[in-house]
Amino acid sequence: MPMPCRRQFFGDGLAGIALASMLADDALAESPAIDPTRPYAPRATHFEPRAKNVIVVFCSGALSHVDTFDYKPQLIRYHGQPLPGNENLVSFQGPNGNLTQPLWKFRPRGNSGKMTSDLLPCIGDKADELCFIHSLTTKSNTHGPAENVMNTGFTFDGFPSMGAWINFALGSENQNLPAFVAIEDPRGMPQSGPNNWANGFLPAAFQGTQFSSTKPIRFLERPKSVSRAADQAAFNALRLLEETNQQEFPGDQQLAARMASYELAAKMQLTIPDVVRLTDEPQHIRTLYGADSANRHKAAFAGNCILARRLVERGVRFVQLFNGAYASGGRINWDGHSQLKTQYDVHGEILDQPVAGLLTDLRQRGLLDSTLLVFATEFGRMPMFQAGTFGRDHNPVGFTCWLAGAGVKSGFSYGTTDEFGYRAQENVATPHDFHATILHLLGLDHRRLTFYHNGIERRLTDVHGQVIHDVLA
Numbered sequence: 001m002p003m004p005c006r007r008q009f010f011g012d013g014l015a016g017i018a019l020a021s022m023l024a025d026d027a028l029a030e031s032p033a034i035d036p037t038r039p040y041a042p043r044a045t046h047f048e049p050r051a052k053n054v055i056v057v058f059c060s061g062a063l064s065h066v067d068t069f070d071y072k073p074q075l076i077r078y079h080g081q082p083l084p085g086n087e088n089l090v091s092f093q094g095p096n097g098n099l100t101q102p103l104w105k106f107r108p109r110g111n112s113g114k115m116t117s118d119l120l121p122c123i124g125d126k127a128d129e130l131c132f133i134h135s136l137t138t139k140s141n142t143h144g145p146a147e148n149v150m151n152t153g154f155t156f157d158g159f160p161s162m163g164a165w166i167n168f169a170l171g172s173e174n175q176n177l178p179a180f181v182a183i184e185d186p187r188g189m190p191q192s193g194p195n196n197w198a199n200g201f202l203p204a205a206f207q208g209t210q211f212s213s214t215k216p217i218r219f220l221e222r223p224k225s226v227s228r229a230a231d232q233a234a235f236n237a238l239r240l241l242e243e244t245n246q247q248e249f250p251g252d253q254q255l256a257a258r259m260a261s262y263e264l265a266a267k268m269q270l271t272i273p274d275v276v277r278l279t280d281e282p283q284h285i286r287t288l289y290g291a292d293s294a295n296r297h298k299a300a301f302a303g304n305c306i307l308a309r310r311l312v313e314r315g316v317r318f319v320q321l322f323n324g325a326y327a328s329g330g331r332i333n334w335d336g337h338s339q340l341k342t343q344y345d346v347h348g349e350i351l352d353q354p355v356a357g358l359l360t361d362l363r364q365r366g367l368l369d370s371t372l373l374v375f376a377t378e379f380g381r382m383p384m385f386q387a388g389t390f391g392r393d394h395n396p397v398g399f400t401c402w403l404a405g406a407g408v409k410s411g412f413s414y415g416t417t418d419e420f421g422y423r424a425q426e427n428v429a430t431p432h433d434f435h436a437t438i439l440h441l442l443g444l445d446h447r448r449l450t451f452y453h454n455g456i457e458r459r460l461t462d463v464h465g466q467v468i469h470d471v472l473a
Contacts, residue, residue, distance in 0.1 A: 030450065032168060036260065040264070042172065046445045047443050049441065059377040060377075062395075100383065120348055163182070202451055435461050
């Protein structure tokens with residue numbers, strides 16, 4: 001048989017290699033086997049997990065990396081000068097001015113000497129326990145789509161959130177509480193709202209349940225006009241009707257799932273009051289988190305952090321904890337376009353002590369051995385002020401998130417941005433890589449966790465993603 005010519009090799013040959021690789025991945029793909037009558041039953045991992053639970057602290061509005069965790073001496077040295085090579089850079093909201101040094105002093109922290117800023121000193125003091133990823137990039141420079149990417153893997157609405165995928169894959173260790181809980185900021189919902197905890201095209205049982213330390217769970221309590229006896233009688237009658245229908249239509253998975261959701265709601269009516277009763281916490285724990293602060297927003301967010309720990313303590317698989325609310329010109333989130341220093345001083349106080357307290361509390365209870373704490377935001381901010389303002393514009397080409405706890409290195413930094421903190425340049429990472437790594441720590445191969453929808457085997461990482469092995473302990 002004649003050898004293929006160069007054109008044939010780079011055409012048909014490489015196409016065949018790509019196809020073979022895709023088919024190999026397809027052969028690995030598998031949806032979990034779900035019993036619709038027990039959708040939250042624990043399910044096996046693909047391999048031995050390092051973590052069993054996840055808490056995600058998500059800073060809505062895009063926290064500035066160059067003012068918090070990504071120390072750039074050159075940004076200080078060249079303060080007031082144009083960004084070399086990008087002197088006329090136009091970003092999301094228009095032209096940019098000259099380079100602007102960090103608005104808070106950076107100091108070495110812990111034994112590692114990691115440089116972090118005085119904006120978040122309590123978190124900075126935990127630097128020896130944190131694993132920083134400084135080279136993240138994303139697909140969008142708009143808040144809603146970028147929040148979608150960081151929490152669902154896609155810019156568009158309608159895709160399952162990371163928590164829903166994990167709920168779908170692993171189920172729960174507690175059959176009396178949801179496997180996936182989303183705790184909104186006391187000041188309001190994040191920009192992309194329920195997209196961040198939606199089930200998308202996965203079965204509805206796997207969506208996140210909204211909790212708060214300051215608001216009751218919607219529709220959980222019976223109306224005051226209905227007695228406990230009447231409520232129980234109605235529940236028993238409904239269960240009888242559903243069981244009769246299930247016998248008549250034994251293959252109806254939606255019916256079985258609906259019954260399971262009613263059963264969980266009934267159990268939650270008994271378990272939730274205990275979970276959200278933060279007055280049970282001793283004073284030293286409330287002080288650790290800052291829940292006794294005179295700043296009501298800080299105290300409320302601290303309460304949410306305590307609630308996250310109490311949920312994980314009771315076997316809840318995935319807790320999503322938001323800091324920062326919807327679009328507000330940066331007033332109630334991290335979107336610091338015009339008055340970054342003034343606004344971040346407010347937000348930093350709310351965020352800092354409660355998150356550091358959560359990390360300390362998880363560790364002293366032994367929960368950090370099995371819990372992965374994730375600190376994320378939708379993108380970074382520019383190393384210069386926007387022209388004519390005192391704030392930084394959106395920066396999707398370089399920003400920082402961090403991990404702590406089960407399975408990741410401590411006191412470690414991965415990847416870099418350039419010398420001014422503008423663009424990721426070493427070990428560039430994507431949200432798909434970030435998600436693949438989180439799934440890996442939970443014992444899940446991101447290529448195998450799939451769901452067939454509209455003719456496509458969908459997955460959280462789409463057709464992308466590589467586990468960031470360098471951050472693994």
